[in-house]
Amino acid sequence: MSTIAIVIPSLNDAEFLERCLRAIALQTRAPDEIIVVDNGSTDTTAEVARAGGARVVDEPRRGIWPASSAGFDAATSDYLARLDADSLPAQGWLAELERRMDAEDSPTVVTDSGVFYGNGPIVRWLGTNVYLGGYFWFCGLLLGHPPVFGSNFGLRRDAWLELRDVVHRDRADLHDDLDLAWMLRPGMDVVRDRDLVVGISARPFDTWPGFLRRVRMAFHTLAVLQRAWPLHRRARERRGAAPWRASGR
Structure with missing residues (x-):
């Protein structure tokens, strides 16, 4: 059987992280590793992670990409599954990821969009259909394949070993998922699996400055x-x- 590590970068997100780890504990397919990358938190992120059964990796360089790549490097499993601290995976999420990664076509990356929670229904609809829908449509046209969504994807570890010196892993000013999708080596593919369900917080839309920054x-x-x-x-x-x-293979 294949082994799976869940990698979660976190910066001062102890409350969200606790909920995420509870959702992971309810998975019908338990992960073989849970790695929380503490990106310089001053709250109880590390304590919450350990209490939830995770191994804590410290990454002082701030940014999602430096933190995520540190987690990928630390993992030893066959597949690297990525969530954010505010992600809430459905109970069958990891089992579905394993099923699709184990399929005969052996995709390099499996991903899907997310289902927003929090904020109001109009904001959630716009976030799902305009923000994320636009990302998958526009970037899919550019790339010629589905983009990767950072809050909900799985990547083969041996592919990461080829990619880690190619992607811009040290740059906090780039979207890690788009960078990963763009820099996939020739022959590597991305499959979008609509059964890969993850709830994600609508907090990026709490303020206009925060949204425009993204x-x-x-x-x-x-x-x-x-x-x-x-x-x-x-x-x-x-x-x-x-x-x-x-x-x-």
Whole structure:
């Protein structure tokens, strides 16, 4: 059987993290590792993580990408599943991720969108259909495959070992999921699985400045990635590649 690690970056999110770990404890398929990356928290994040059965990895460099990559590096399982501290996975989430990753086509990444909780119904609808829907539509057109959604995905560890020196893992000014999706090596693929259900907090929409910061960061990320691996060259090189396969398959 394959082994699965859940990686959760967290910065001063003890209350959300506690709920996330409770949801993980209810999974029909238990994880083999739970890794919480403490990104310099001053609250009880580390204590909550350990109480919930997680191993704590300290990453002083602030940012989702530095924290996530530190967690991926620390994991030893075959598959690396990613949640945020405010994620609430459905009970069958990990079992579905394993089922899809174990399928005959052996996808490199399995992902889906999220279901917002909190805030009001209009905000949740706009977040799901305009914000996340727009992300999957627009970036899917650019990439030629579904993008990765950082709060809900699984990645093969042997693929990460190839990618960790390619992605911009030290940069806190980039969206980690978009960077990962863009920098996938030729032959690596992303599959969107609509049965991969995760609740995510609507707190990004609490303030306009916070929301606009995320949008600006998205366009900044695209500009950096376009310089690193121009879109026309990326499309040509990926189109001519043989399918990537996990080691041992």
